[in-house]
Amino acid sequence: MIDTALFLLVDGLTNGLIYALLALSLVLVFTVTRVVNIAQGEYVMLGALTLADLLQGRMPGTLYLLIGGLALCILLDAGRWRRDWRGALLFATGLIAVAIAAALITRMALSLHFPVIAMMAVALLLVAPLGVLIYRFTVHPIPDASTIVFVIISVGVSMAVQGLGLLIWGASPYPVEPIAAGGLMAGPVFIPYQAIAIMVVALLSMGGLYLFSEHTLIGKALQASAMNRLGAQFCGIPVNLAGGLAFLLAAAFSALSGMLLAPLITANYEMGFMVGLKGFVGAAMGGLADYPLSLAGVMIVGGLESTSAYLASAYRDVLVFSLLIPILLWRNARQRVETR
């Protein structure tokens, strides 16, 4: 009995921390840009499948996505050539340089057979810039649109990216190697090394984000744009860059969570949506604005999930989602008291 409970605890904690990285991304994107990003889960899929490709010695399809996106970016900039051809040339050259660098790094990683951790870094380099590109394509043109318009746009992005995932990788699942195989016995429970890796990486990234936003000027600028967009603009903070940065960091965190999750469940093109949804549920419990509360939220989701998977019944989803409503009512009431 205690063995089971401990096992469920470890399992729930691992799941929860993976969703936590996602919830973190969602909160980051929402506070800085007011976008409730339904497509956040797709970076999870891209991260996992890119890593799978790299580990099996294939050129990852993500590279083509990145190059295509950069090309589109240059195309959208076409209007600038008339007014300011120097700037436009510089911009285009820069993007082409990024594309070439990404291709070279990937080639090198493949020919030198990097270890898993280094491959993860390469995959991160390929996926994270996609976040900035998507910000440039979908949010940058209409910064003042309403929340619901951004929600639907991100649904469109999610559909397109998932479709591209299916086109590139097909419907078959890919196994992904864990950072370290095996595990250790802690008393009566077996803890896989991957679970430990997940905990370490998740905690390190959260700590990193905290230090970044509290102790660097750029981090503080991000916080300022999150609090008051207009005010930040008046202080000379380029809020567009802040938005791009938020999308970049969020894409990186989500991709990371995909790479950590993939060895546990095998990667496929539609894995992102469900993970994204659970991250969203957790993040929304914190009102999409509060990091610690979002953490608590995803831990509840992770715990509910592993417990109900253990008690597997047909009514699992019914129970999990019905239980959510009283939690929401409680949070809502608390928040009203706090604001008063």
Next chain:
Amino acid sequence: MPRRTLLALTASLIFLVAPWLLPPFHVGIFAYAGIYALAAIGLVLLLQAGQISLGQAAFMGLGAYGSALVARAYGIDSFFTLIFSIAATALVAALIGYITLRLRGHYLPLATLAYGIALASSFTAWHDVTGGASGLDKIPPLGLFGYALTDDRLYTQLIWIVVLLAVLGLSRLRNSRIGRAIATLESHDGMARSFGIDTTVLRIKVFVFSAVLAALAGGLYVHLLRFVSPSPFALLTSFKLLIMAVVGGPSSAIGGVVGALTLESAQWALQDLLARWGATGNLEVIVFGVILVVMLLKWPQGLSPALERLLPKAKPRRSDGTPLSARTLPADRAESLLELKGIGINFGGLQALADVNMQLKRGEFVGLIGPNGAGKTTLFAIISGLLRQSSGTVTLFGGKMPDSHSIVREGMARTFQHVQLVPTLSVIDNVALGAYWRTSSGFMRGLLALDDAENARVLASARAVLRRVGLEAEAELAAGSLPLGKQRIVEIARALLADPQILLLDEPAAGLRFQEKLLLVKILRQLNAEHVTILLVEHDMELVMGCVERLVVLDRGRVIAEGAPKDVQANPAVISAYLGGARDKAA
């Protein structure tokens, strides 16, 4: 006949004969587009009330399963089972609405997501009754008294008749008393309540009506397909409906139809085209997603406002009714209308008000002044029932304080320091909100356009008030397009239309130009001469001193002086409160 009506009739006629002109395969697509349009129209109404729902498909599912299961098991005419399942869905929605509509911010969409998934999962999980994931076949067709509607063309025509009626009803509703009230729900809860709108009940009504449209759509779906399974009512469909509502444009019911037609035809056309070019099956999702993004970047307000600009303008509404009858106020100046005794309130550790005593007698013109942060706006919020005091009592018209949405009925109306107009509504519609409590047409009368005569009277009264405050020329402009000073005057006009005995004005002159201030003073004096009791908060001392007969000075949550303007001006406590100095040294 006006061109717009002619156009609407022609368009409706095309929709109704289309099933007889289209090839059979396309009749099916057209029928399903109509069904989705119906459910999307429900979402449009919700969006107008500021609610985002990810559970609409679940209500479709309730309507579908309710009617299908009962008709299949008991052999009752499916017309009656459809009505039964709509009623049952309405009950469930009322219950869910009662529980979840108190949620604010992101909690509400999240709750809709939660019950959406929970309901949809229970269709699968309750295997013995619903047939589980594989579903149930042999669902009877739509029938009444033994006659069964099995012809797909007739059925499609029926669906579109229902859709067109829904569009007509909701367009009528938008211009009605309830429609104006719904427009306040998104972000003006406090204002709505001070003008007599019971926002809690109205939110639930809107939610239930939207669920009823979804249930009707679900019922029509299941008797057309004659097979029921859980997957069409899952989360994906809720997203699809929301996409339709937003792409079509939530500003009008037509948006639901435009969205459903655009999305369904885009989806089928893409599939057809890509298959013809020999592309593999998944390319259409990518293209679809990209089209969706591009459309919203181009038309963030949705397609229907863009379409609306191409159409001839609607004919002006009737505003020729006899104005609403107003009360005549007695001239007796001894009666106490409002009495505050020992009012105190804390926000956390901050004592915003402490032991405030004040009295308003009929016909008085009282100014409430004090430096910034003195507690004037908080006191207003307590007087108008939007905040509850921690201690002390408020006596209004000799009785205890009613609910915040009943205060205006007793005869007290107010304006707001931060202008609370619905920016997308026209000026005259904003003003007409003031007459909400003086009229009675409800949801159904608005839908069925039975409120025409009453609405004409309201608009006539609103126009008269606008004339009085000098804004008649701006009546049909969107309120958000006016400069701030004029918006404040619209606020006063709205309060006047509530036919108040007591008028509370929170900094009405801020942002007004000199000429506008003169007009304001003139109107206030006129009102006072008609025995309206006025309580005025204002920073423009010249204006205050020039028109009030008594002043109450508030500082740091306490009344520090009271009396005729002259005496108060000379009061040393007041001078030090405004200029600082003496008291701070003493403390």
